[in-house]
Amino acid sequence: MRNDFVAVSLALVAVPSILWPAPASALSISTVGINLYSGNGGGAPNLVNSDADANNAGSKASSYGWNWAFANNDSNAWGGIYANSGYGGVNTQDMHYYSGHGNDLGPFLGDGASYSDCPNGGPCLTTVPPNYNWSLDRLKWIAANACEWLYDGITTNSPPNWSALSPWYHVFNPSDGNPNGSLHAVLAARSETWDVTGMGSGYMDATLGWQGESAGQGWFDTMWWQMYFYPHSPGVEPAVLDAYQSSTGADWFNESLKSPWPDPDCCGSVEYNYHWDWIGTPSF
Amino acid sequence: MQRYWTLGMVMLLVGCQRGLPTQGGAEVRIPGGSEHFAVQNIPNTLPVYSIPPSTRDAGTVAADASVFGVRGDVQEGQRFSSVHLGTSWFLAERKTGAEFYQDRDGLWGGMASQTGPGPDGAPLGPIAAAPDLAASRRMADAFLSAHAPTGLGSAVFYRENEMGESVSNALQPGMSESKITCREFQYKRSIDGLVLHGPASQISVFVGPAGKIVGYFSDWPTLIAGGAVELQGSSAALGGMKARIDHLNSLLVPGKRILSFRVDKVALGYVGYLNPDGSRDVIPTYAVLGQADHENGPRTEVIYLTAAPAAPIRDPEPPSPADPVQPPPPPLAR
Numbered sequence: 001m002r003n004d005f006v007a008v009s010l011a012l013v014a015v016p017s018i019l020w021p022a023p024a025s026a027l028s029i030s031t032v033g034i035n036l037y038s039g040n041g042g043g044a045p046n047l048v049n050s051d052a053d054a055n056n057a058g059s060k061a062s063s064y065g066w067n068w069a070f071a072n073n074d075s076n077a078w079g080g081i082y083a084n085s086g087y088g089g090v091n092t093q094d095m096h097y098y099s100g101h102g103n104d105l106g107p108f109l110g111d112g113a114s115y116s117d118c119p120n121g122g123p124c125l126t127t128v129p130p131n132y133n134w135s136l137d138r139l140k141w142i143a144a145n146a147c148e149w150l151y152d153g154i155t156t157n158s159p160p161n162w163s164a165l166s167p168w169y170h171v172f173n174p175s176d177g178n179p180n181g182s183l184h185a186v187l188a189a190r191s192e193t194w195d196v197t198g199m200g201s202g203y204m205d206a207t208l209g210w211q212g213e214s215a216g217q218g219w220f221d222t223m224w225w226q227m228y229f230y231p232h233s234p235g236v237e238p239a240v241l242d243a244y245q246s247s248t249g250a251d252w253f254n255e256s257l258k259s260p261w262p263d264p265d266c267c268g269s270v271e272y273n274y275h276w277d278w279i280g281t282p283s284f
Numbered sequence: 285m286q287r288y289w290t291l292g293m294v295m296l297l298v299g300c301q302r303g304l305p306t307q308g309g310a311e312v313r314i315p316g317g318s319e320h321f322a323v324q325n326i327p328n329t330l331p332v333y334s335i336p337p338s339t340r341d342a343g344t345v346a347a348d349a350s351v352f353g354v355r356g357d358v359q360e361g362q363r364f365s366s367v368h369l370g371t372s373w374f375l376a377e378r379k380t381g382a383e384f385y386q387d388r389d390g391l392w393g394g395m396a397s398q399t400g401p402g403p404d405g406a407p408l409g410p411i412a413a414a415p416d417l418a419a420s421r422r423m424a425d426a427f428l429s430a431h432a433p434t435g436l437g438s439a440v441f442y443r444e445n446e447m448g449e450s451v452s453n454a455l456q457p458g459m460s461e462s463k464i465t466c467r468e469f470q471y472k473r474s475i476d477g478l479v480l481h482g483p484a485s486q487i488s489v490f491v492g493p494a495g496k497i498v499g500y501f502s503d504w505p506t507l508i509a510g511g512a513v514e515l516q517g518s519s520a521a522l523g524g525m526k527a528r529i530d531h532l533n534s535l536l537v538p539g540k541r542i543l544s545f546r547v548d549k550v551a552l553g554y555v556g557y558l559n560p561d562g563s564r565d566v567i568p569t570y571a572v573l574g575q576a577d578h579e580n581g582p583r584t585e586v587i588y589l590t591a592a593p594a595a596p597i598r599d600p601e602p603p604s605p606a607d608p609v610q611p612p613p614p615p616l617a618r
Contacts, residue, residue, distance in 0.1 A: 162457040165454075
């Protein structure tokens with residue numbers, strides 16, 4: 001645990017804490033959805049609703065004035081969208097929404113050629129947390145309707161195993177020296193999730209629409225509705241790993257997507273909070 | 285009992301590829317033999333029931349929504365009729381007539397629309413908690429009594445679920461804050477003492493902060509009695525247990541198949557099935573509660589067996605975007 005303490009007590013470069021201006025231009029979203037895993041080497045069963053879920057997320061965000069920058073589905077979803085070291089993929093937009101299979105390493109894109117991490121003999125871009133440089137540019141929120149991104153080996157309603165989560169700290173780490181951005185939150189699940197069409201669009205309604213919920217609370221409430229209440233699954237455990245600043249008590253879980261807070265490296269040391277919402281009887 | 289719902293969805297789980305089933309299929313253990321679990325005093329016959337697709341009109345939806353204080357125009361969507369008011373909404377599924385109500389502002393103690401002021405301001409106050417279990421149960425029971433479902437059968441308490449929100453900080457990994465923000469009380473339909481499992485048999489009342497009813501779900505359509513079917517004894521039904529589990533295993537991906545099953549209890553009941561057109565069928569069943577040793581761990585689970593050969597147990601319908609209520613969709617796990 002002491003190692004965790006060192007790892008998460010990143011003393012980031014402080015800049016004067018001033019009133020944060022409203023975004024000058026519309027926020028933007030990118031989406032990836034994968035239904036078809038068979039025929040591409042498999043590795044997981046096909047899904048029914050992921051493509052629609054991702055597209056619904058982008059479409060709904062657009063209806064609230066966001067720019068839907070790019071949408072990759074099935075054959076053009078590959079590891080480089082997530083595991084990159086440049087300014088492509090998820091980093092160029094404010095939010096990324098993924099719908100498909102997942103595990104505690106992040107998105108599972110399939111074992112086959114079309115979803116390969118190493119397409120066309122190019123560099124291998126394995127989707128594992130150490131390869132996720134998500135604090136390079138604009139990306140503030142990455143949201144996943146996928147199983148167990150934030151699974152930490154705990155299958156009860158108990159505090160997290162921070163050691164198991166520690167590989168994910170990297171996604172917040174702006175140690176590249178670029179001051180332009182750092183991730184606010186990973187909105188995902190600790191448990192298995194369910195194949196539904198309305199998670200992404202429901203989240204946009206919850207945060208950008210008439211409900212006006214915070215980034216984290218909207219994620220929890222939408223998952224309650226979409227994956228438990230509405231389809232009558234046995235349960236689900238949404239989880240959010242987000243930036244936290246103990247000096248001010250600011251918890252990026254509570255920010256508004258309508259008027260985002262400054263990036264967490266704005267104004268002092270950044271720590272991490274893990275929020276989880278135990279609903280019914282989740283499966284793992 | 286916590287896993288009761290899984291009996292209808294065990295074959296829909298997709299899981300990790302952690303192993304292969306044993307040769308020869310699953311092992312079934314019936315301590316004391318089938319006669320030990322013989323269900324006594326079963327009738328010679330039981331009726332089957334059918335449920336037509338819903339014909340609920342906008343006026344009925346508006347009236348049902350008003351029970352929760354949700355008043356407004358009824359919006360007719362492809363799948364739902366809905367009424368919104370503030371941070372509350374009421375939905376009625378057009379195909380089945382199932383009703384949903386959710387009050388997010390009530391759920392969060394009036395804070396659903398609150399966002400923090402950011403690094404320059406004070407954090408939000410604490411999340412409100414639901415009353416304790418006993419008090420919440422009384423509130424749910426009282427609500428149900430005041431809004432008793434009509435039609436065949438009575439609502440019997442089934443189980444309680446919690447929604448608990450928690451937070452832990454990486455700098456203090458041994459500490460966390462937790463609140464049970466909402467308690468759900470599930471009721472099922474009992475027909476002459478026989479519990480109906482699956483579709484057409486659930487009411488859930490969600491009790492939030494200050495005892496406010498913050499959520500409600502009802503799938504309680506009118507049952508139309510059909511012909512009577514002759515029952516077989518539970519011992520004979522248990523003779524098909526291994527074949528049933530092997531069949532379920534054939535539909536499961538490796539990693540979550542059932543390696544062995546130990547029978548703990550057998551009860552006569554009913555089970556419902558949703559048809560693609562929205563109609564539903566209800567047939568007698570033997571519900572077998574036991575310990576299932578899956579490739580990914582043990583679970584308490586229920587397996588349905590055929591009680592009336594003329595109305596055999598079916599497989600759950602595959603998930604479809606057009607059938608969101610039942611059965612549950614598959615999880616997204618690898």
